[in-house]
Amino acid sequence: MIKLEGLDTSLYITDIAVARRLGLSIATIRRWRLTNDGPPFVKFGSCVRYRLPDVDSWAAAREVSR
Numbered sequence: 546m547i548k549l550e551g552l553d554t555s556l557y558i559t560d561i562a563v564a565r566r567l568g569l570s571i572a573t574i575r576r577w578r579l580t581n582d583g584p585p586f587v588k589f590g591s592c593v594r595y596r597l598p599d600v601d602s603w604a605a606a607r608e609v610s611r
Contacts, residue, residue, distance in 0.1 A: 557587070557594040567604060 563584065564571045577583025578593065584603035586595050 556597050558597055558600070560593060560595070563595050563600055566600060 558566070560574045560578070561571055563569075564574045567574075574583055578586055584595055584600045586593050586599075588594075
């Protein structure tokens, strides 16, 4: 784990890791990012990362109860 100015980088995951975590294709995650339909993300230069708590919160908010 790398520490950058107090930033816990273990909380940040790639789009590939998001896709695996949600059981979706990488293309779906990337398309959602472009259409603002997916979980919130951050950019470090040209690198896109997702905060793990944000991904989990975003997924939980989509739970459907019938």
